[in-house]
Amino acid sequence: MNVTQSRFKMKKQLLFLSALFLTISLFSQNTTEEFKPSGDVHFKVFWNYHYDFSQNATKTSAFQLDRSYFGYKYAFSKDISAKITFDVGSNTGGSAYTAYLKAAQLDWKVASGVKLSMGLIGMRQFNDQEDFWGYRYLFKSFQDENGYGSSADLGVNAEFAVTKNLKANFVVFNGEGYKNIQDVNGNQKFGGSLIFTPIEGLTTKVYMDSEAVTDSKAVTSLSLFAGYDASDWRLGAEYNKLNDGKKYSSPAVDHELDGLSFYATYVINKKVEIFGRYDQLSSNTLTGDLAAWNSDKDGSQIITGIQYAPVKGLKFSLNYQGFSFDNSTLDDKSLVFLNAEFKL
Numbered sequence: 001m002n003v004t005q006s007r008f009k010m011k012k013q014l015l016f017l018s019a020l021f022l023t024i025s026l027f028s029q030n031t032t033e034e035f036k037p038s039g040d041v042h043f044k045v046f047w048n049y050h051y052d053f054s055q056n057a058t059k060t061s062a063f064q065l066d067r068s069y070f071g072y073k074y075a076f077s078k079d080i081s082a083k084i085t086f087d088v089g090s091n092t093g094g095s096a097y098t099a100y101l102k103a104a105q106l107d108w109k110v111a112s113g114v115k116l117s118m119g120l121i122g123m124r125q126f127n128d129q130e131d132f133w134g135y136r137y138l139f140k141s142f143q144d145e146n147g148y149g150s151s152a153d154l155g156v157n158a159e160f161a162v163t164k165n166l167k168a169n170f171v172v173f174n175g176e177g178y179k180n181i182q183d184v185n186g187n188q189k190f191g192g193s194l195i196f197t198p199i200e201g202l203t204t205k206v207y208m209d210s211e212a213v214t215d216s217k218a219v220t221s222l223s224l225f226a227g228y229d230a231s232d233w234r235l236g237a238e239y240n241k242l243n244d245g246k247k248y249s250s251p252a253v254d255h256e257l258d259g260l261s262f263y264a265t266y267v268i269n270k271k272v273e274i275f276g277r278y279d280q281l282s283s284n285t286l287t288g289d290l291a292a293w294n295s296d297k298d299g300s301q302i303i304t305g306i307q308y309a310p311v312k313g314l315k316f317s318l319n320y321q322g323f324s325f326d327n328s329t330l331d332d333k334s335l336v337f338l339n340a341e342f343k344l
Contacts, residue, residue: 035075035077035078037074037075037076037077038074038075039072039073039074039075040072040073041070041071041072041344042069042070042071042072042073042085042343042344043068043069043070043071043343043344044067044068044069044070044341044342044343044344045065045067045068045069045340045341045342045343046065046066046067046068046136046137046138046339046340046341047063047064047065047066047339047340047341047342048063048064048066048138048337048338048339048340049061049062049063049064049337049338050062050064050335050336050337050338051335051336052333052334052335053334053335053336054331054332054333054334054335055331055332056331065097066089066137067087067088067089068087068088068089068097069085069086069087069088069102070085070086070088071083071084071085071102071103072084078109079108079109079110080106080107080108080109081106081107082105082106082107083103083104083105083107084101084103084104084105085101085102085103085104086099086100086101086102087099087100087101087102087178088100100178100179101120101178102120102151102152102178103119103120103121103122103152103178104119104120105117105118105119105120105121105122106118106119112161113160113161113162114158114159114160114161115158115159116156116157116158116159117157117158117159118155118156118157120152120153120154120178121152121153121154121155121156121157121173122151122152123149123150123151123152123153123157123171123173124157124159124169124171124193124207125143125148125149125150125191125193125207125209125221125223126141126142126143126144126148126149126151126207126223127151128195128203128205128225128227129141129142129143129205129223129225129227129236129238129261130144132203132225132227132229132234132236132263133236133263133277134234134265134275135275135307135317137315137317137339137340137341138303138305138319138321138337138339139277139303139321141261142238142240142259142261142279143221143223143240143259145279146240146257146259146281146297147242147246147247147248147257148221148223148240148242148247148248148257148259149209149221149248150176150177150178150248150249151178152177152178153173153174153175153176153177153178154173154174154176154178155171155172155173155174155188156171156172156173157169157170157171157173158170158171165196165197165198166194166195166196166197167194167195168192168193168194168195169192169193170190170191170192171190171191171192171209172188172189172190173188173189173190173191174188174189175187175189175211175219175248175249176249177248177249180249187211187212187213188211188212189209189210189211189212189219190209190210190212191207191208191209191210191221192207192208192209193205193206193207193208194206201228201229201230202226202227202228203225203226203227203228203229204225204226205223205224205225205226206223206224206225207221207222207223207225208220208221208222208223209221211251216251216253217243217244217251217253217254218244218251219242219243219244219245219248219249219250219251220242220243220244220245221240221241221242221243221248222240222241222243223238223239223240223241224238224239224240225237225238226238231267232266232267233264233265233266233267234264234265235263235264236261236262236263236264237260237261237262237263238260238261239258239259239260240257240258240259240260240261241257241258241259242256242257243256244256245257246293246294254284254286254287255283255284255286255293255294256283256284257281257282257283257294258281258282258283259279259280259281259282260279260280261277261278261279261280262277262278263275263276263277263278264276264277270309271309271310272306272307272308272309273306273307274304274305274306274307275303275304275305275306275307275319276302276303276304277301277302277303277304278300278301278302278303279301280299280300280301281294281297281298281299281300281301282294282298282326283295283298291327292326295326295327296325296327296330297325298325298326298327299323299324299325299326299327300323300324301321301322301323302320302321302322302323302324303319303320303321303322304319304320305317305318305319305320305337306318306319313342313343313344314340314341314342315340315341315342316338316339316340317337317338317339317340318336318337318338319336319337319339320334320335320336320337321333321335321336321337322334322335
């Protein structure tokens, strides 16, 4: 190889290296400049009008504003974000519309498939069931309605994508809910869930939690859920059990709550769908008693109706809600609702 050929080859190498360096430099700049810290305001409102057909009902009809959520979410980077949300609703100790801090949460994707959340965080106990039910604005999910747990609490949660089809989370939290501070004993709760999606559309979930105590029986909660979501219909079922407590934050030795919930939706088109739900709540009879300890609330709930969503962020539902008590001395409930949800 002569001197001219050698110089030409060197120039080609330098040109290639320069082009490669320039490409990497431009790519790095684009990657860096791609993300800009930003935030968004969000809100959600639940409104309804209902008529009560129940026997001996005193307030037969009313307009209600059940809940209003408003807050702000800010992304510091692609992996770190925070949000704050206020929940405005009824409070027996204050006005008809009292604001609570519902969430003050920091989320950090610390690695691929691993996310940490800390602060006043949204709990994972029944979030999947609530999303699958899909009509929170007209009725809570079973566990939320019957005191098996709180939708938010102070603590730390870690989520893991174990495989493509298996997710897990582990949480340590106060166990008092978002409306109360930690109890005088300072006992936290710990829990976790496994979510397995064996095939497309099918979701299964196991959740457990327990109070961290050694000197007495701990309040424990167990939930099993399975749901199938097809293109134009979905079907969900869950079993829930609470041991040694009247509710998640009220320990009571040997008190048990068992519950079943089934719900289904048929999508007629993009704007209209019909739905139905059946709940059954029962409690045990304590030694020496003649009736179950929760007999004034045990029974069966039926909900059925139609939803119309004219535009994104707006939903209306005309539905029937009835409750049949196991205690025959109590009057069953029978109500018709017109519900609305509007959100940003």
